[in-house]
Amino acid sequence: MKAIKKLVLGSALATLAMASTALADTTLNALFMSQAAYSEDDIKSMTAQFEAANPGVKVSLEFVPYEALHDKIIAAAGAGDDGYDVVLFDVIWPAEFATGGFLTDVSDRIPAAYTDEVFEGAWTTVEYEGKRYGMPWILDTKYLFYNTEILAEAGISEPPKTWTELMTQARQIKEKGLVEYPLVWSWSQSEAMICDFTTLTAANDGKFFDAGEPAFTTGGAKDAVTFMKATLDEGLTNPASREYFEEDVRRVFSNGEAAFALNWTYMNALANDPKESKVAGKVKVVSAPGVEGKSTASSVNGSMGLGIPANSPHADEAWAYISFLTQKDIQDDYAKLSLPIWKASYSEPKVMEGQEDLIAAAKESIAVMYPRPLVPSYTEVSDILQKNIHQVLLDQAGVDEALEAAAERVKRIR
Amino acid sequence: MLGRRQKQEKWMLLAPAMFVLALITLVPLANTLWLSFTDTRITAIATPVHFIGLENYVYALTDPDFQAALYRTLYFTIVSVGLEGVLGIAVAVLLNQPFRGQLVLRALIILPWAVPTIVNAVAWRLIYQPDYGALNSLLYQLGLISDYRSWIGDPSTAMNMVILADVWKNFPLVAYVALAALQTVPGDLLKAAAIEGAGPWKRFRSITLPWIAGPLLVVMVLRTIEAFRVFDIIYVMTSGGPADSTKTASFFIYQEYFNYLRSGSGASYAVLVAGISAVLILAYYSVAKRQAAGGTA
Structure with a gap:
């Protein structure tokens, strides 16, 4: 019995390893905030899961207060290869970041099916003039x-x-x-x-x-x-x-x-x-x-997205990490402090459990999310x-x- | 007088240091000056830069918000440096008296100055906290206020509260310099004056103060320059609020650069603030020169 279990586990791990051989040995620098939404512990544990599934890729996490996030992203743009590979950005910045060339256009990396599966309000978080500069992650409102x-x-x-x-x-x-x-x-x-x-x-x-x-x-x-x-x-x-x-x-x-x-x-x-x-x-x-x-x-609309700074030399690995953090399964597992961007999540028992009133409110609020001025x-x-x-x-x-x-x-x- | 050879030697010895100094001060200075005449923006992609003459300066100087910030900065500088001076001298005079525990107290008094500005600012924010802060609690228990109130959230008190925090941190520096200077005041002179019938205040005014004026001037000027470009303590305590009542001139440099990404315009604000500081330094030089010519101290 034990041997069979080991074999199954082993082959599962092997498949995982094969799937990620495309990613070279890299350390990603990721910038997050340490207030509201996902806690530091949440992000650390999601990241540990990502590292386990992607041997060879390490993520070095940095947490700053929300007030410092914007300036950090700007200042790191001049850091060349030593800047960030993944940054958390606020719904109010894509216009500015897109015109200044700070973030990579990732429109082509996002599967077409996602457009309907993710809330529209979440998409406005990462869009500017028809292009997408990241993947929405924190779908939030007051x-x-x-x-x-x-x-x-x-x-x-x-x-x-x-x-x-x-x-x-x-x-x-x-x-x-x-x-x-x-x-x-x-x-x-x-x-x-x-x-x-x-x-x-x-x-x-x-x-x-x-x-x-x-x-x-x-x-x-x-x-x-x-x-x-x-x-x-x-x-x-x-x-x-x-x-x-x-x-x-x-x-x-x-x-x-x-x-x-x-x-x-x-x-x-x-x-x-x-x-x-x-x-x-x-x-x-x-x-x-x-x-x-x-x-x-x-x-x-108080949502936030994850993007890749234009100077990141590890765009592929960074995107793998972003895709991992924003996938439905992960978001459903950590749905206590921040709600998922996926429409289907809102009927998942594990998301609803213990916070039925929040989910009911969310369904109503997300539909009427109002953006702050979308100007550079x-x-x-x-x-x-x-x-x-x-x-x-x-x-x-x-x-x-x-x-x-x-x-x-x-x-x-x- | 140095001979020709010696003069040459002097310059050769100084050359490496001068070169490094030029590299780390003149080059950035020239660069900032150049930036301030352009419309440069911080971007991650190449964007054309245009020379726009004095436009940035005109924009800055015609901005009523910046004018208000300059006055606010001046207020901060005068009040905080003034208080630091008075308090510093008073404490130095006290610590110069022989008493038990004098050494311990002398060591303790430097502590506020040793605390990093950020830590000091956060600590004072907690003291001023409207619901559970120590200041409200103290004043309430002393019966000086009947209700807990907001200190740095109220535009009528915010600036003075920040000044208080700044004075607490910086007066020890003035006190230390003054104390060191006080120890050089000749005791015979003071004794002689006492015998001649001069009271303590008269002795302090006519002997002690002129004697310590030189070193005191140096530290006051340093503090003035520092106070005029104040940013960190305010950024942490109030971020310039409430309703801009603590927003000083340096905030405009920061805002233009990092928030609005206009490095050209930001440079013009920086040049303006540096220019005013330079005026303060010149004023110091002229006072110091006059004093040296006068011969005392």
Whole structure:
């Protein structure tokens, strides 16, 4: 019996080895981030699986905070052969990276069948002008998390369907004195705030640009900023939100100090983990609300992809690694902190198990994922919006004044 | 006076060092200067570069955000260096007095300066943390504030809070230089002045301060130049926020280069900041020269 098992295992390994003989002895340098989505441990263990299946290929992993990812990719472009072979990049960068020639066009490497099997929102993460610059990997958006205990004590039976309803419920919770500030957000002067702003703009059916001109001074985008300010003025939003990042939101919410929070997928597992959270078991997740007459749910495209920098001398090995990490089986196995890009995954029992509400919310949210402006100067546009919206939230400027100033500044971009 | 031969020899001996110095300072300097007159962008593919004259400088100097950042930088420099000076001298005078534990204290006081800037910045961020930070806790228990508040998230306090963190880290340097200088002040002179009826403040103003002015000036100028190009501590503590209230001039260099990939424009900001620093250095030279001519210290 034992001998047969060994034989089967041996031949299986041999097949695997043969399949990968095409890959030479190489060490790949891969750049990842160490916050939100897949944890470092997840990525290390996926990588170990890849190395086991591909003898001769080693992967050296580097983890940096999200804030450092962009600059690292740019700086390494000048490093020749010693740069990165695989990089994690954000949905907002392909336009810039494609025009600057930083990433390799991998359109021809992606099997045609994938186009239908992967969500459209995931593809926009890696596309620019009809070409693909990587494979989507982290399919993420912001969800509305709520504390079931606080809602029950306030006599609320259903989570809000609209943002107006969310404010009403928050008021109820505040009046009953259940928590001082029912809402918590990541509104520091950072990209995290722009993600919340985009979600609210999507809910209000707003636009950032219209025919290349800034369009955020009116309509849905303006409504979004007005809403943000109103929740602060009414004392519904924790004022410290104005210096919070996603991790602060998770901490405050996990301490039971907020009834509602907007955050990425990863908070679902962590807020329900007794080691990480005081409210484990009392956390539920739904799609971010909509606005009556305009939307039924809202969502920002916060996905990320894996690409090959143009200066990588190991493009084939790098692609093998990317294909391995993004394949359905691997994504299904690690679906707690980040959800798969594959449509079929969302009916897999092992993906759904224990997070049925998240999967239900995901199906709704992924369908309405709204992109941040897809322009090569995005980083600068975002910086300008961050500063001006922050001035509104800090009482330094009115909504109109701030958004007009932002539009003027955006027009000055060279 | 050196003879002709000796003069030649002197230059030959200096030549290798001068060559290396030119290579590592003049070449990058010239390159940056050239970049600042072009529209160069950071790309991974070859892109044409154009000479655009003063366009980058005009853009930078007409940018109200950059002007505001220059004032902010000046504020940071004046307040933080000023406080470091006052605090540094005061602590040096104290440590110059004989008392038990003087040596231990002298060793301890250097610790903040030995801490890396990044570590210092992260530590102060924790101290200022609005929900569980030590500062809120301390002030609340002392009854000085009735509610926990945000320190670096509030534009009215953020800059001063960053300055406080910077002063804590850097005043020991001023204190050490001042302390070393204080030990050269002749005791007889002070005693004589005391006998003549000069009070402690008068003795400090008329004898001690002029005596230590030279070394003190050097360290203050170094600190001024450093403070004017401040970046790291702010990047870690506030990233320039809230609402740009701590965004200093150096941020523009970083942003233009690494965020917006405009190396030409980034170079023009760098030249501007370096130019202002050069003015500060010249001011120091003229003061130092005048002092040398005066003969004291």
